[in-house]
Amino acid sequence: MTSTGGLIDRYLFKECLRLFAGLCGLVLAILLIERLVRIVELVANSENGGVASFRMVIDLIPHYLQLAIPAALFLGMIIAIDRLSRSGELVTMLSAGLSLQRLSRPFFVLAALAAIVSLFISGFLQPMGRYDFRQTVHSIETQSFKAAFQEGRFVRFDNYTVWTDFRDFSGQTLGETFILEARPDGSERFMSAPSGKLLETGAGTFALQLEQGRGATLEAERDEANSSRDNLQFQTMIWPVTSEQAAFRPRGNDERELTLFELGDVSAYPGVRQDAATASLHDQLGRAALILILPLLAFPLGVNLGRKPRAGGIVFGIVTLLIVQKALEYGFQMAETGAVSGWAGTWPVVFLTAVAGIYFFSSTAGEPLLRWRRSGAVRNEGLVLSSGEQGK
Numbered sequence: 001m002t003s004t005g006g007l008i009d010r011y012l013f014k015e016c017l018r019l020f021a022g023l024c025g026l027v028l029a030i031l032l033i034e035r036l037v038r039i040v041e042l043v044a045n046s047e048n049g050g051v052a053s054f055r056m057v058i059d060l061i062p063h064y065l066q067l068a069i070p071a072a073l074f075l076g077m078i079i080a081i082d083r084l085s086r087s088g089e090l091v092t093m094l095s096a097g098l099s100l101q102r103l104s105r106p107f108f109v110l111a112a113l114a115a116i117v118s119l120f121i122s123g124f125l126q127p128m129g130r131y132d133f134r135q136t137v138h139s140i141e142t143q144s145f146k147a148a149f150q151e152g153r154f155v156r157f158d159n160y161t162v163w164t165d166f167r168d169f170s171g172q173t174l175g176e177t178f179i180l181e182a183r184p185d186g187s188e189r190f191m192s193a194p195s196g197k198l199l200e201t202g203a204g205t206f207a208l209q210l211e212q213g214r215g216a217t218l219e220a221e222r223d224e225a226n227s228s229r230d231n232l233q234f235q236t237m238i239w240p241v242t243s244e245q246a247a248f249r250p251r252g253n254d255e256r257e258l259t260l261f262e263l264g265d266v267s268a269y270p271g272v273r274q275d276a277a278t279a280s281l282h283d284q285l286g287r288a289a290l291i292l293i294l295p296l297l298a299f300p301l302g303v304n305l306g307r308k309p310r311a312g313g314i315v316f317g318i319v320t321l322l323i324v325q326k327a328l329e330y331g332f333q334m335a336e337t338g339a340v341s342g343w344a345g346t347w348p349v350v351f352l353t354a355v356a357g358i359y360f361f362s363s364t365a366g367e368p369l370l371r372w373r374r375s376g377a378v379r380n381e382g383l384v385l386s387s388g389e390q391g392k
Contacts, residue, residue, distance in 0.1 A: 008093060012080070013106035019076035020110065027068035028061070035060055043140055052140055059133035062125035069118045070287070071321055074294045077107055078317045081302025091305065100299060100365040107295040115291040122284045123260030131257045135248045149174060149198065159183070164196075172198050179208060179239075191215040191239060199238065208239045255280045278342035279335035283328065286346035290324065293350070296357025300364040324353055 039056050043049035084090040093103060148155040149164045159182045166175025174196040181189045193213025200207075216231045251257050252269040255277040263281040266272040297320060301313035327349045335345030362368050 008098065008103070009106045012084075012103065013110060015083075016076055016080040016107060016110055019080050020073050020114075023076050024065075024068050024072035027072050028064055031064040031067065032057060032060065035064075042137065052136055056133055056136050059129040059136065062121050062129040066118055066122045066126055066287075069114055069121075070291050070294065073111065073114050073291065074298055074317055074321060075314060077295060077298035078302040078313050081299060082304060082313055085302065085304035090303070094305075100303070100361075104295050104299060104361075107298065108292070111292050111295050115288045118291055119260070119284065119288040122287065127251075127257050127259050131251045134253075134257075138248050149177070174198065177208075177210065177213075188218040189215065190218075191237070193237075210237050210239065211235070213237065260284060275338040275342070276336045279332055279345055282335065282342045282346040283332045286350045287328065289350050290353060293354050293357045296354070296361040300360040303364055324349065 036053075036057065039053050043052045043056075081090070084093075090103075094100075148160070148162050149167055151167050152163075152165060154161060154163045161180040161182075162178065164174045164177045167173070176192075176194050177196040178192045179190065183189065191208075191210055191213060192215065193210035195211045196213075197209040198207075199209055212235055214231075214233045215237075252262075253271055255263060255266070255272050258266065258269065258272065258277065258280075260281065262269075263277045263284075266274055266277045298317070301317050301320075304313075328346060331340075331345030331349055333345075334340045335342045
């Protein structure tokens with residue numbers, strides 16, 4: 001019996017793992033496609049758009065993978081159990097004296113592995129990936145002005161509109177050039193010249209050098225008689241366009257860039273509030289703990305032992321995930337603002353979900369969850385059948 005049980009464990013583990021991997025890849029792809037559209041818009045004017053977009057997608061994988069793991073695992077368990085029920089394999093295993101509690105072991109093992117991986121991703125890979133993503137965005141925005149000058153095209157980025165009729169192979173020398181800046185106070189400043197150059201200083205500041213041109217500043221409120229001010233003509237003018245530094249800031253601008261160990265004490269990061277860091281710490285630990293509870297909820301939704309199997313297990317599973325997710329988000333927001341303690345935003349949701357899972361699993365199995373050993377003759381007498389077939 002021990003050998004048979006081990007064979008069944010491996011079979012159930014592989015079946016659920018296969019579904020989990022497939023669903024995880026599907027969910028991850030769906031989430032990344034939505035963000036990929038915005039990434040393409042961001043790197044459209046970048047000189048190395050392909051490399052930058054690939055790097056940004058890689059940086060986003062930990063974030064979306066941490067969201068995909070619990071959803072894919074939960075749905076994979078429900079589908080695996082439902083397939084076993086519909087094919088009659090589950091009935092055969094129960095007839096051999098194996099209880100639902102015994103059959104659930106490989107699912108709990110897979111959930112434990114997924115919880116460890118999820119905690120590692122959210123606690124270490126995700127903060128590093130988020131920082132690298134922001135660093136890449138900073139680099140693109142810093143270089144976007146230089147890349148915006150394209151021959152014969154008006155290109156708009158940030159608060160600038162630029163145009164040039166020529167740009168040499170090196171990308172430094174420009175032909176006839178026009179640039180318009182929209183200022184926050186509503187005024188506009190423009191410069192135009194028959195030739196120019198793009199300069200980059202040692203401090204990482206980009207500037208536009210115009211030759212033999214003219215310019216003016218247009219006020220936000222003006223009349224027809226005096227529509228412009230500060231009219232000028234020049235032989236050579238160097239116009240600093242952006243003062244962004246080439247070097248990006250150090251990691252730790254907010255709690256989402258800190259690792260799991262760093263969230264406990266944020267004294268080394270002046271820009272991070274301890275309340276927000278503590279809330280993030282409990283949120284990560286709580287979400288990993290919830291993954292361990294998923295088999296308790298998956299079995300009641302997947303088991304179909306009657307003549308008329310239920311068809312709503314997956315739908316109820318998705319609704320359950322959404323409810324738990326929204327409850328965690330609300331609790332995290334409350335804890336992040338200091339309205340409640342860090343633990344109070346996460347662990348009550350985890351506790352209530354665990355209680356509900358234990359109750360429904362025990363009701364489906366026909367015996368308390370912690371009672372693992374019963375005789376084979378009576379072990380499955382209390383199983384709840386899905387169509388009222390109990391006792392027939």
